[in-house]
Amino acid sequence: IIFQLKEGWHIFVSTVVISLYTTSNTFILGLITNNIIVGYYSAGEKLVRAIQSLWTPISQSIYPYFSKLYNREPDKAKNILFKILIISAIFTFLISIFLCLSASEIIPFVLGSQYNPSIIVFKILIFVFFAVGVNNILGIQGLVSFGYGNKFLKVVLIASIVHLILLIVLIPNFLYLGPAIASVF
Numbered sequence: 001i002i003f004q005l006k007e008g009w010h011i012f013v014s015t016v017v018i019s020l021y022t023t024s025n026t027f028i029l030g031l032i033t034n035n036i037i038v039g040y041y042s043a044g045e046k047l048v049r050a051i052q053s054l055w056t057p058i059s060q061s062i063y064p065y066f067s068k069l070y071n072r073e074p075d076k077a078k079n080i081l082f083k084i085l086i087i088s089a090i091f092t093f094l095i096s097i098f099l100c101l102s103a104s105e106i107i108p109f110v111l112g113s114q115y116n117p118s119i120i121v122f123k124i125l126i127f128v129f130f131a132v133g134v135n136n137i138l139g140i141q142g143l144v145s146f147g148y149g150n151k152f153l154k155v156v157l158i159a160s161i162v163h164l165i166l167l168i169v170l171i172p173n174f175l176y177l178g179p180a181i182a183s184v185f
Helices: 009-032 035-052 056-072 074-111 118-144 149-174 177-184
Strands: none
Touching: 009 035, 009 149, 009 177, 035 074, 035 118, 035 177, 056 074, 056 118, 074 118, 118 149, 118 177, 149 177
16 A cells, blocks of 8 residues: 555655664664764764765755656656766766765864774765765656656665665674665665
8 A cells, every 4th residue: 555655645755764774774783783883883874964965955956847847848857867867976976986085084084083983884885875866866856756656665665674684684794884885785
């Protein structure tokens, strides 16, 4: 029944599901490890989330445009979406590479040298910025605005289940790197 939600509700439900699986990282990490491990992970994750939040206004501003354009000129909307996908993928990937390579300077500068173990977490998680950029264009701007919100919700639900399984498997073996690896996967 959840896959047959009325228009607009799939966005709300998928947002809730995404929030649950992204916030579950520190919760499950805390259940399996200790506060120090959680702190190293959380510091790197929060810095990546701050960077990701810079992308949100762009996403929110183009969604209404695509929804309207798709209703009037679907072929034109698909062509523009493809061009934006390429630009977005290149831009977010290059930013991710730059920030990954700069992590050894960024983490001590922003968080202090006591958070040096967070450098590797940041290096892994920064590629979520790339994934979110691509996902936003394909998922929200593409599937949702083109009327395939229920399909997007199915993908989000499956990804959430896989993510939770990966957390349970990876955390005991990789500690604070487990949630970072699971998130990028």
